[in-house]
Amino acid sequence: xxKALLKGxxxxxxxxxxxxxxxxxxxxxxxxxxxxxxxxxLLSGDDxxxxxxxxxxxxxVCPSLCIAVIPESGEDGVRxxxxxxxxxxxxSFCGFCVEACPVGAIRMGGDYELAVYRKEELIMDAEGLQxxxxxxxxxxxxx
Amino acid sequence: xxxxxxxxxxxxxxxxxxxxxxxxxxxxxxxxxxxHDPRVAPTGACRLCVVEDRRRPGQxxxxxxxxxxxxxxxxxxxxxxxxxxxxxxxxILINHPLDCPVCDKAGECVxxxxxxxxxxxxxxxxxxxxxxxxxxxxxxxxxxMTRCVLCGRCVRICAELQGKGELxxxxxxxxxxxxxxxxxxxxxxxCGLCISACPVGALTDKLFKNTTRPWKLERRExxxxxxxxxxxxxxxxxxxxxxRVTAPPDKDGAEExxxxxxxxxxxxxxxxxxxxxxxxLRDARGRRxxxxxxxxxxxxxxxxxxxxxxxxxxxxxxxxxxxxxxxAAVARGFFRxxxxxxxxxxxxxxxxxxxMDQLDRMLPSPPPPASQEDLLAADxxxxxxxxxxxxxxxxxxxxxxxxxxxxxxLIVISSWPDYLFERATLPVxxxxxxxxxxxxxxxxxxxxxxxxxxxxxSRRGIDxxxxxxxxxxxxxxxxxxVLVVPDLYARGDARAALAASLHHRVQRILPLGGQFNSRGxxxxxxxxxxxxxxxxxxxxxxxxxxxxxxxxDPLEDFPDPQRVRAALSRLDLLICxxxxxxxxAEAAHVFLPTVLPWEKEGSVLAVTGQRRHLRKVMTAPxxxxxxxxxxxxxxxxxxxxxxxxxxxxxxVGETGSSGSPAAPPxxxxxxxxxxxxxxxxxxxxxxNAVGAEAPSPAFPFLLVxxxxxxxxxxxxxxxxxxxxxxxxxxxVMNNDDFAALNLKDRETVWxxxxxxxxxxxxxxxxxxxxxxxxxxxxxxNPEGLSLLRSDVAAVxxxxxxxxxx
Numbered sequence: 005x006x007k008a009l010l011k012g013x014x015x016x017x018x019x020x021x022x023x024x025x026x027x028x029x030x031x032x033x034x035x036x037x038x039x040x041x042x043x044x045x046l047l048s049g050d051d052x053x054x055x056x057x058x059x060x061x062x063x064x065v066c067p068s069l070c071i072a073v074i075p076e077s078g079e080d081g082v083r084x085x086x087x088x089x090x091x092x093x094x095x096s097f098c099g100f101c102v103e104a105c106p107v108g109a110i111r112m113g114g115d116y117e118l119a120v121y122r123k124e125e126l127i128m129d130a131e132g133l134q135x136x137x138x139x140x141x142x143x144x145x146x147x
Numbered sequence: 148x149x150x151x152x153x154x155x156x157x158x159x160x161x162x163x164x165x166x167x168x169x170x171x172x173x174x175x176x177x178x179x180x181x182x183h184d185p186r187v188a189p190t191g192a193c194r195l196c197v198v199e200d201r202r203r204p205g206q207x208x209x210x211x212x213x214x215x216x217x218x219x220x221x222x223x224x225x226x227x228x229x230x231x232x233x234x235x236x237x238x239i240l241i242n243h244p245l246d247c248p249v250c251d252k253a254g255e256c257v258x259x260x261x262x263x264x265x266x267x268x269x270x271x272x273x274x275x276x277x278x279x280x281x282x283x284x285x286x287x288x289x290x291x292m293t294r295c296v297l298c299g300r301c302v303r304i305c306a307e308l309q310g311k312g313e314l315x316x317x318x319x320x321x322x323x324x325x326x327x328x329x330x331x332x333x334x335x336x337x338c339g340l341c342i343s344a345c346p347v348g349a350l351t352d353k354l355f356k357n358t359t360r361p362w363k364l365e366r367r368e369x370x371x372x373x374x375x376x377x378x379x380x381x382x383x384x385x386x387x388x389x390x391r392v393t394a395p396p397d398k399d400g401a402e403e404x405x406x407x408x409x410x411x412x413x414x415x416x417x418x419x420x421x422x423x424x425x426x427x428l429r430d431a432r433g434r435r436x437x438x439x440x441x442x443x444x445x446x447x448x449x450x451x452x453x454x455x456x457x458x459x460x461x462x463x464x465x466x467x468x469x470x471x472x473x474x475a476a477v478a479r480g481f482f483r484x485x486x487x488x489x490x491x492x493x494x495x496x497x498x499x500x501x502x503m504d505q506l507d508r509m510l511p512s513p514p515p516p517a518s519q520e521d522l523l524a525a526d527x528x529x530x531x532x533x534x535x536x537x538x539x540x541x542x543x544x545x546x547x548x549x550x551x552x553x554x555x556x557l558i559v560i561s562s563w564p565d566y567l568f569e570r571a572t573l574p575v576x577x578x579x580x581x582x583x584x585x586x587x588x589x590x591x592x593x594x595x596x597x598x599x600x601x602x603x604x605s606r607r608g609i610d611x612x613x614x615x616x617x618x619x620x621x622x623x624x625x626x627x628x629v630l631v632v633p634d635l636y637a638r639g640d641a642r643a644a645l646a647a648s649l650h651h652r653v654q655r656i657l658p659l660g661g662q663f664n665s666r667g668x669x670x671x672x673x674x675x676x677x678x679x680x681x682x683x684x685x686x687x688x689x690x691x692x693x694x695x696x697x698x699x700d701p702l703e704d705f706p707d708p709q710r711v712r713a714a715l716s717r718l719d720l721l722i723c724x725x726x727x728x729x730x731x732a733e734a735a736h737v738f739l740p741t742v743l744p745w746e747k748e749g750s751v752l753a754v755t756g757q758r759r760h761l762r763k764v765m766t767a768p769x770x771x772x773x774x775x776x777x778x779x780x781x782x783x784x785x786x787x788x789x790x791x792x793x794x795x796x797x798x799v800g801e802t803g804s805s806g807s808p809a810a811p812p813x814x815x816x817x818x819x820x821x822x823x824x825x826x827x828x829x830x831x832x833x834x835n836a837v838g839a840e841a842p843s844p845a846f847p848f849l850l851v852x853x854x855x856x857x858x859x860x861x862x863x864x865x866x867x868x869x870x871x872x873x874x875x876x877x878x879v880m881n882n883d884d885f886a887a888l889n890l891k892d893r894e895t896v897w898x899x900x901x902x903x904x905x906x907x908x909x910x911x912x913x914x915x916x917x918x919x920x921x922x923x924x925x926x927x928n929p930e931g932l933s934l935l936r937s938d939v940a941a942v943x944x945x946x947x948x949x950x951x952x
Binding site: 107 | 247248249250251253283289356357358359360362363
């Protein structure tokens with residue numbers, strides 16, 4: 005009995021000196037795979053503004069109707085983004101919006117920590133959607 | 148005569164002269180088109196509608212303008228045809244930017260649909276893009292010609308239907324583009340037909356621009372509010388937000404016609420700033436907001452007091468015809484039967500009601516409804532009075548369609564060169580002020596009566612040759628339809644009499660100038676021989692103590708606002724029940740906000756006699772109530788009819804006996820028939836004899852107030868877009884007069900009449916008679932109204948740069 009106990013303890017002791025298999029989440033984040041579909045991200049241009057031209061195709065294609073794009077006229081009279089709203093509580097992370105986007109202004113991001121205290125925080129505007137905390141090891145083709 | 152042919156093996160027939168495209172449509176076979184618009188003549192510019200005859204393989208036929216012939220065996224989907232269409236699409240795409248994501252047309256773009264349908268994914272040709280203008284300066288319509296595919300639909304519809312020819316092809320060959328002359332901003336009727344015709348996003352609606360996407364819109368059918376033609380329109384709603392107005396397709400699938408008011412005037416009903424949130428009261432303590440209960444209680448109490456003390460005759464009513472027919476019946480029951488009021492008049496539809504009333508009395512049977520098709524079917528269209536197409540702008544494309552028919556005659560008798568006058572086959576110009584006299588004489592001459600002065604054509608400034616042709620056309624064999632057009636403020640009684648005297652030879656008589664539901668209001672029994680002029684005199688004499696305004700504003704819609712204001716201040720009770728808080732609302736003792744016709748359900752009767760039932764298509768503002776609802780509530784609160792009313796007994800007797808409009812109260816017909824006797828100014832009734840006062844050295848011009856294309860009605864005036872197009876009071880002069888005064892186009896000048904002076908923007912027109920000037924946009928403009936007097940077709944005026952005397 006004592007021998008069996010020692011054998012077990014030895015196994016445990018051996019693991020103290022090995023490289024750990026777990027990571028100290030949340031201090032350390034797990035990297036996400038290349039084709040991971042996390043929270044959608046609006047890509048920004050050099051001026052920090054979203055690349056989105058407010059064509060509304062993502063809104064049209066979205067199967068869970070969680071996107072609302074409101075366009076406005078820019079100074080040059082061309083359509084530009086007025087406001088962008090994405091309701092994460094309804095988003096099914098299908099990625100259709102990314103496929104539909106004619107200008108590559110949206111992609112599926114790496115963020116997966118989406119827990120919030122209030123549901124309202126899940127309704128995100130353009131500014132919130134432009135931020136991304138989890139970086140991928142290698143990004144997908146777009147972005 | 149029909150032609151028999153086969154389309155893709157399907158036997159079909161088409162009337163002789165019909166195109167292969169029409170035959171394919173009858174056979175339900177799809178043929179792609181881009182430059183084809185069923186409203187205008189085909190031109191064959193895009194070459195996408197090519198088909199092949201099996202008997203002549205390889206030879207491509209443009210189907211949109213090739214007439215079908217007997218025995219044709221057409222194929223629309225052979226490999227040769229499909230390859231040709233694909234190639235043609237690629238060629239069109241050379242000069243079409245791929246900016247669909249930011250183009251407003253995306254989703255309803257014909258080119259986009261065709262490219263997807265034919266699977267064009269590559270753009271094999273590249274060429275340097277030629278110069279194409281972009282115009283973002285014009286009001287309401289944006290032109291981005293880089294997107295233009297040169298189909299010419301806008302050019303054709305503007306010239307053929309609207310008759311403006313504002314857009315034209317510029318340059319030749321590869322450098323061709325569509326533009327205005329001199330590349331200026333648009334200065335046209337802004338009917339928007341070019342927008343409705345454009346298959347791509349080259350011509351777009353500025354109000355709609357960058358607000359939403361067409362696939363998010365729900366179309367709700369209703370009727371346009373801006374005139375009495377009640378054109379069918381689609382409200383394009385995104386949820387509960389109105390985004391634009393489009394025309395529904397007619398029975399042949401072609402888009403119907405709209406005018407500037409219908410297409411761009413919708414912000415009068417959606418987002419108008421003058422719609423108050425709730426009722427208010429004004430009493431000794433000043434104006435204060437009130438609840439509906441308070442306001443209705445106050446109104447019913449005061450109405451009962453006045454009607455009880457002085458009889459129902461002391462209450463007069465003015466209604467704009469925004470009531471549905473059902474509400475009009477409620478209003479008639481409340482005012483005529485219950486209160487015993489004699490006077491239900493209108494301001495905006497005064498001319499129309501007077502015409503209808505006269506025709507009713509003079510014709511053996513009421514005028515039969517005249518639909519647009521009836522007008523198009525006539526051989527001779529006789530227009531009595533100027534301004535038909537200004538009262539009802541959709542008449543412009545309709546009359547142009549009429550004129551395209553063979554042997555069609557358009558006779559316009561007018562004292563100013565309005566739109567139809569300039570396009571008439573027989574324009575008869577009569578000097579301002581002589582129109583009434585001329586028509587009376589013409590009627591006498593046609594009836595074979597002796598005319599005292601003979602038909603003294605030269606005295607009235609009429610060409611004798613034209614007069615002879617007019618008489619011969621009226622006595623000829625052709626089918627005649629008559630449009631009777633009222634003046635803006637004068638009572639044009641002779642034209643109704645002339646129309647009525649022709650009734651045995653005339654197919655249709657259509658009085659114009661009606662508002663939204665004017666005909667419905669008359670059918671509900673609003674007819675009254677007395678108009679506001681008589682009511683005003685009665686108010687001044689103290690016979691009328693209370694005025695109930697339903698959507699009308701005498702301070703904004705009647706000449707001489709100072710006199711009206713003084714009269715209104717003598718009233719014991721002024722109730723203003725209207726969708727908008729206009730000038731009179733500020734003076735009212737009670738203001739009751741109401742809903743607009745789009746916000747309620749009911750039936751309307753267009754001036755053409757077409758009855759329509761309208762659904763509620765928009766949410767009403769929370770504080771507003773329906774007109775019928777308010778009147779029913781007032782009646783309920785008043786309980787028994789006010790007792791001891793001398794006028795009431797008569798009113799019940801006359802309305803109870805038949806459904807016909809009530810006869811005028813005893814004593815009044817004689818006073819009114821004389822044309823406003825008892826009017827404080829004798830000059831006015833004198834002037835009425837000739838319809839205008841003579842010019843004098845101090846006032847060398849004759850100023851004729853005329854209706855505006857952009858809408859004079861209360862609803863039209865609430866639209867910021869239409870108000871912007873009007874640009875305030877306007878005066879139009881003869882070119883030579885204009886040059887003699889050394890004026891600049893659209894310069895602000897002073898217009899002075901014996902009654903007042905006002906600044907106005909001046910423009911010149913060659914065809915106006917020298918010495919005559921037209922006054923535009925006076926309704927709703929207190930300064931403009933102060934220049935005028937009611938019942939006068941023209942007033943003497945001075946126009947100049949200087950400050951008014």
